[in-house]
Amino acid sequence: MGPMPARRSRCPVSMSLDLLGDRWSLLIVRDLMVRGYRTFREFQRSGEGIATNILAERLHRLEAGGIVVREPTGDGRSTHYRLTQKGIALAPVLLELLLWGAHHEDSDAPCAIIEQMEQNRAAVLAETYRRWKDRDPTPLLPPFRSPTAPAAAPAAASNRRKSK
Amino acid sequence: MGPMPARRSRCPVSMSLDLLGDRWSLLIVRDLMVRGYRTFREFQRSGEGIATNILAERLHRLEAGGIVVREPTGDGRSTHYRLTQKGIALAPVLLELLLWGAHHEDSDAPCAIIEQMEQNRAAVLAETYRRWKDRDPTPLLPPFRSPTAPAAAPAAASNRRKSK
DNA sequence: CAATTCACTTGCATTTTGCAACCTAAAATC
DNA sequence: GATTTTAGGTTGCAAAATGCAAGTGAATTG
Numbered sequence A, B: 001m002g003p004m005p006a007r008r009s010r011c012p013v014s015m016s017l018d019l020l021g022d023r024w025s026l027l028i029v030r031d032l033m034v035r036g037y038r039t040f041r042e043f044q045r046s047g048e049g050i051a052t053n054i055l056a057e058r059l060h061r062l063e064a065g066g067i068v069v070r071e072p073t074g075d076g077r078s079t080h081y082r083l084t085q086k087g088i089a090l091a092p093v094l095l096e097l098l099l100w101g102a103h104h105e106d107s108d109a110p111c112a113i114i115e116q117m118e119q120n121r122a123a124v125l126a127e128t129y130r131r132w133k134d135r136d137p138t139p140l141l142p143p144f145r146s147p148t149a150p151a152a153a154p155a156a157a158s159n160r161r162k163s164k
Numbered sequence C: 001c002a003a004t005t006c007a008c009t010t011g012c013a014t015t016t017t018g019c020a021a022c023c024t025a026a027a028a029t030c
Numbered sequence D: 001g002a003t004t005t006t007a008g009g010t011t012g013c014a015a016a017a018t019g020c021a022a023g024t025g026a027a028t029t030g
Helices: A012-020 A025-033 A040-044 A052-064 A091-104 A111-119 A121-133 B012-020 B025-033 B040-044 B052-064 B091-104 B111-119 B121-133
Strands: A068-072 A079-083 B068-072 B079-083
Touching: A012 A025, A012 B025, A012 B091, A025 A040, A025 A052, A025 A068, A025 A079, A025 A091, A025 B012, A040 A052, A052 A068, A091 A111, A091 A121, A091 B012, A091 B091, A111 A121, B012 B025, B025 B040, B025 B052, B025 B068, B025 B079, B025 B091, B040 B052, B052 B068, B091 B111, B091 B121, B111 B121
Parallel strands: none
Antiparallel strands: A068 A079, B068 B079
């Protein structure tokens, strides 16, 4: 069932890529981490267009790799996925990947937000980690659509007061 | 010739993964960055066992993506590959991926070195960047073989004096 | 000028991916 | 309480990517 091919080397980067080196795995982790996604459906509708068989297989792989856990909900039909400690520890990797992409590829990310995240790495990571611990599902980042972002003021570190 | 499939979304992480989301690309970038690799042969003998056709195709893709450049050497038969500014800017991504792998996967990396890199991220990155600018090919990291590493004392930030 | 080195290409079998359709079980709705 | 909807997947199949071994052609060494 698992198509994971083979382990080539025991260096850390190589081992990380054995588990995460494909077009989808880190995207799923990011959706769990910074958007509030929990369910199969949400990943599917993520806008990236992952096929359902690949999504199912990746979720199994990430689970087998200790990056996500499956949590049954009270509601009998829906399952929630959640990052483990090992999974949330990928936050710095994803943050750097996001910043690199925003600077060097022509993305839709608003410059102001990127600038702020870059200036406040530690605070962004702390907030990410807090949301994970608190199971706070509000998106840390909006899906980067309109440049005049209407949604909740995101990310930035300095304006932290109690929610609600 | 280029099998690059399709662009799914314009978010920065997704775009980064369109270019780098496979098992080999980031490994090649790492070999250029922290080991002193320059030539096709060196990548081939890297110990990871990449097939030559895949290596050739990935080098073309990375070149097309502006991450590496091909520099002909005086010697007519050998080509050197070198990271561009955009390529060396992946250093933070690779550092975080290395640290994550070292902590969460069971790798061969010596704990002491990992600890030191983690404590001195900025210095490790500065040294990486300096080596790139100076075209200094001495490996920043040894290939992590024996735990009693015999090779040159690597990485650490504090012991920086003029080379030679 | 023969052998070797280097940087690839080519052919071909195997694996992985993408796509659409289908399935099962549990809510919701009527 | 039968039907429809929702959630979370499987299954089948064609297309693409990958791994492997072998081959190519130019430059260089002996």
